[in-house]
Amino acid sequence: MTSPIVSRRSLLTGLTASAAGLLSGCDSLGRDERFRKALFSAENMHKWLQRSLQGRDALAHEFRPDQRSPFFRGNGTLNPGTEDYKALWRSKFADWRLQVDGLVDRPLSLSLAQLHAMPARVQTTRHDCVEGWSAIGTWRGVPLKTVLEAARLRSSARYLVFHCLDDMNGSGGDGASFYYESIDLVDAFHPQTILAYALNDRPLDVRNGAPLRLRAERHLGYKQAKYLSRIEAVDDLRGIGGGKGGYWEDVAGYEWYAGI
Numbered sequence: 001m002t003s004p005i006v007s008r009r010s011l012l013t014g015l016t017a018s019a020a021g022l023l024s025g026c027d028s029l030g031r032d033e034r035f036r037k038a039l040f041s042a043e044n045m046h047k048w049l050q051r052s053l054q055g056r057d058a059l060a061h062e063f064r065p066d067q068r069s070p071f072f073r074g075n076g077t078l079n080p081g082t083e084d085y086k087a088l089w090r091s092k093f094a095d096w097r098l099q100v101d102g103l104v105d106r107p108l109s110l111s112l113a114q115l116h117a118m119p120a121r122v123q124t125t126r127h128d129c130v131e132g133w134s135a136i137g138t139w140r141g142v143p144l145k146t147v148l149e150a151a152r153l154r155s156s157a158r159y160l161v162f163h164c165l166d167d168m169n170g171s172g173g174d175g176a177s178f179y180y181e182s183i184d185l186v187d188a189f190h191p192q193t194i195l196a197y198a199l200n201d202r203p204l205d206v207r208n209g210a211p212l213r214l215r216a217e218r219h220l221g222y223k224q225a226k227y228l229s230r231i232e233a234v235d236d237l238r239g240i241g242g243g244k245g246g247y248w249e250d251v252a253g254y255e256w257y258a259g260i
């Protein structure tokens, strides 16, 4: 007889194992593209497992400040390097603004000083990059929820798109392809989702996304958009970029839902 009391861990292990069993045991069915898409989307499975077992508002682990990594390395763009960005940097970002628009009743254009004046959250968390490295750092910033409430997010909004200042093609011209990412409303209103302007008690370095970056602590590194310029509220991601909700999702097939 199996005990009716099942720990969350053994339930998770069991479910994961049976999901893996299903996947490997259904090779012939798995070759049917439509069937696989409908039933065996690892992304849907992952999302379902994480949210049903941990709850939508579960917090990412927070560390003590003395557990920080001695150095928080940079990854991806280390400096947007455009003329626009250089000018912003020279002015110490006094001329930089964060636009908040799309499906909001009150579009905002926020300066760094205005963001600094809003209530802040501080969190020491671990950043996990899919390329195989992690770092623990202390982030300080404004909860995204606060900004969305100030902008009066409309009830038709379903996703927030984060537009960045770095052009991944480096052209800045017609072929410009700026980094972007997106999250849904559950993550947008999660208490650890903040717009961070400081790392380890200092203003963000250019390497780590100055002047402002997203921290959505339940997600992998590539969701943590750096060099923010605009937050756009939308009801559908298909009209943004290549339509998959993020730069790496569009160009390299990364999963949009990068929950950890």
Ligand SMILES: Nc1nc2c(c(=O)[nH]1)N[C@H]1C(S)=C(S)[C@@H](COP(=O)(O)O)O[C@H]1N2
Pocket: 072, 073, 074, 075, 076, 077, 128, 129, 130, 164, 165, 166, 179, 180, 207, 208, 209, 221, 222, 223, 224, 225, 226, 227
């Ligand atoms: N605008 C922008 N944001 C970005 C990236 C990027 O290249 N451009 N790289 C992503 C990836 S893959 C990771 S792991 C983290 C790295 O953050 P860090 O440079 O502060 O370590 O930023 C993410 N956000």
Ligand SMILES: [Mo]
Pocket: 075, 128, 129, 130, 131, 221, 222
């Ligand atoms: Mo990454």
